[in-house]
Amino acid sequence: MVLWIVLAYFLGMGVKQLRLPPLIGYLIAGVVLSMFGVSDDSHLLHEVGHYGVVFLLFTVGLHLRLKNIVRPEVFGAGSIHLIITTGIFLLISMAFGFDLIQGLIIGTLLGFSSTVLAAKTLEARGELNAFHARVSIGILILQDIVAITVLALTGGGAPEIWSIGLIALPLLRPVIIRLLAQSGHEDLQLLFGLILALGGASLFEFLGLSSELGALVAGALLSGTQQSDELAEKLWGLKEAFLVAFFLEVGLAGLPSMGDLAFAGAILAVLPIKAALFFFLLVLFKLRSRNSFMVTVTLSSFSEFTLIAGMVAASAGFIPESVIIVFAVVTAVSYTINAPLSAKANQLWKKAEKMLIPLERDVKHPGQQVVNLGGAEYLIVGMGQSGTAAYDYLKERNFRVTGMDSDPAKIEANLKKRRRTVYGDAQDAELWENIDLSAVKAIMLAMPNPETKVLATELIRENKYSSDIYALTMRDEEHQALKEAGANAVCLPLIQAGRKLAEISISDDIDGSMSLDLDMHKVVQNVN
Numbered sequence: 306m307v308l309w310i311v312l313a314y315f316l317g318m319g320v321k322q323l324r325l326p327p328l329i330g331y332l333i334a335g336v337v338l339s340m341f342g343v344s345d346d347s348h349l350l351h352e353v354g355h356y357g358v359v360f361l362l363f364t365v366g367l368h369l370r371l372k373n374i375v376r377p378e379v380f381g382a383g384s385i386h387l388i389i390t391t392g393i394f395l396l397i398s399m400a401f402g403f404d405l406i407q408g409l410i411i412g413t414l415l416g417f418s419s420t421v422l423a424a425k426t427l428e429a430r431g432e433l434n435a436f437h438a439r440v441s442i443g444i445l446i447l448q449d450i451v452a453i454t455v456l457a458l459t460g461g462g463a464p465e466i467w468s469i470g471l472i473a474l475p476l477l478r479p480v481i482i483r484l485l486a487q488s489g490h491e492d493l494q495l496l497f498g499l500i501l502a503l504g505g506a507s508l509f510e511f512l513g514l515s516s517e518l519g520a521l522v523a524g525a526l527l528s529g530t531q532q533s534d535e536l537a538e539k540l541w542g543l544k545e546a547f548l549v550a551f552f553l554e555v556g557l558a559g560l561p562s563m564g565d566l567a568f569a570g571a572i573l574a575v576l577p578i579k580a581a582l583f584f585f586l587l588v589l590f591k592l593r594s595r596n597s598f599m600v601t602v603t604l605s606s607f608s609e610f611t612l613i614a615g616m617v618a619a620s621a622g623f624i625p626e627s628v629i630i631v632f633a634v635v636t637a638v639s640y641t642i643n644a645p646l647s648a649k650a651n652q653l654w655k656k657a658e659k660m661l662i663p664l665e666r667d668v669k670h671p672g673q674q675v676v677n678l679g680g681a682e683y684l685i686v687g688m689g690q691s692g693t694a695a696y697d698y699l700k701e702r703n704f705r706v707t708g709m710d711s712d713p714a715k716i717e718a719n720l721k722k723r724r725r726t727v728y729g730d731a732q733d734a735e736l737w738e739n740i741d742l743s744a745v746k747a748i749m750l751a752m753p754n755p756e757t758k759v760l761a762t763e764l765i766r767e768n769k770y771s772s773d774i775y776a777l778t779m780r781d782e783e784h785q786a787l788k789e790a791g792a793n794a795v796c797l798p799l800i801q802a803g804r805k806l807a808e809i810s811i812s813d814d815i816d817g818s819m820s821l822d823l824d825m826h827k828v829v830q831n832v833n
Contacts, residue, residue, distance in 0.1 A: 335556015357547030366524020379443035417608035431754025
């Protein structure tokens with residue numbers, strides 16, 4: 306087991322240096338092990354990998370919000386896309402000798418996009434709360450539900466008569482939420498999450514249903530609570546570690562045959578069509594070209610769920626085991642193609658916008674950007690702790706100020722506290738092209754992601770805004786990048802906090818001890 310982990314680590318690290326997902330390295334590690342005759346005779350990899358799948362589906366359940374799926378652009382475009390791609394891959398599968406049922410399962414699984422890759426690239430670009438990210442995640446969750454359905458149909462046996470009692474599970478939601486809240490924020494919270502994930506999987510398996518479905522349902526019982534995102538973040542690293550075993554097991558299936566490579570090549574040839582179909586369907590459902598493009602780039606890959614559900618279907622005899630090797634090849638290649646494209650999605654859009662903007666419909670678009678700041682003198686972009694502190698400071702001194710954020714939850718929370726906050730994606734060039742900044746004396750950038758602040762600064766300057774831009778940053782290298790992008794001044798809170806501590810320490814002010822608590826309070830505010 307140590308040898309497997311070491312090989313997976315070094316190959317994953319090597320792949321990462323090429324700016325590709327480490328998952329590709331794990332698959333290669335499994336192939337290398339199979340070439341040296343290594344096999345999983347003890348079924349250890351299978352068991353550990355199964356736990357990884359259970360934790361993955363539990364975290365999917367934690368983010369399951371039906372209101373994000375029933376939106377027309379999500380349910381409509383997502384379901385139509387899956388139906389069309391399933392049909393295309395069904396025809397390809399039957400052309401390679403698979404029967405109708407096998408082709409239908411293969412076609413459905415190949416219609417999915419990668420949840421893990423999408424989440425990581427959106428987080429790396431600081432766009433998890435942007436409108437196009439919410440559409441992407443909604444479509445992915447819709448696909449995940451279909452994947453779980455495939456798992457339930459192919460992986461479970463005949464349900465026990467007592468399984469009908471599972472419809473009463475939602476009645477336990479208040480009790481489960483209360484127990485989670487009482488668990489606190491440390492190790493007890495993680496243990497409670499593990500109990501729910503493994504308990505839900507075991508319960509469903511005991512009742513003759515899919516254990517993966519049980520994990521999803523267990524996570525869904527906590528969906529929408531304040532603690533669900535925190536619990537998902539805690540489980541993220543554990544899930545990733547256990548999934549390494551799953552990808553190693555897939556790689557152990559060995560090298561593809563010439564027939565497998567031909568089948569994989571035919572599937573990969575459809576990937577550009579799969580991507581273009583996303584774009585045109587989303588435009589049809591009234592999205593702006595930029596949002597459609599960003600969703601398309603995010604979802605242009607095959608999915609880890611293709612492998613997960615495929616392994617279950619192959620184990621139950623619904624599809625040949627050789628298909629899993631094909632799934633591994635197309636998933637790895639699609640990751641290799643998609644990862645660098647997703648990392649440069651905003652730069653690619655700037656090159657493609659003149660060609661794609663004329664394709665969007667002349668209607669009111671979902672996620673339309675604001676163009677009126679209501680005569681604000683100061684604009685604060687990013688309404689988290691720092692942004693709201695700056696807003697309150699200016700408002701207390703009777704300045705006209707407007708906040709902007711791309712996260713609807715933050716916007717709603719600030720509106721409830723009577724802070725004027727509008728929607729805006731700071732990385733969208735069209736926002737800064739259309740917004741009226743003539744009355745704005747200064748713009749403050751208080752978003753957490755450094756790349757987002759740099760790109761926003763460049764876009765604002767490109768649109769002839771000549772007044773001050775101030776940015777909040779934590780590291781010196783971010784400071785330099787922002788200055789080069791056109792920010793007038795930046796704030797380094799930790800450095801300023803350290804200087805303030807030193808100033809307090811050497812002060813000879815006789816009232817220093819009396820004012821120490823107040824000064825320290827200010828320091829903490831600056832750090833936050």
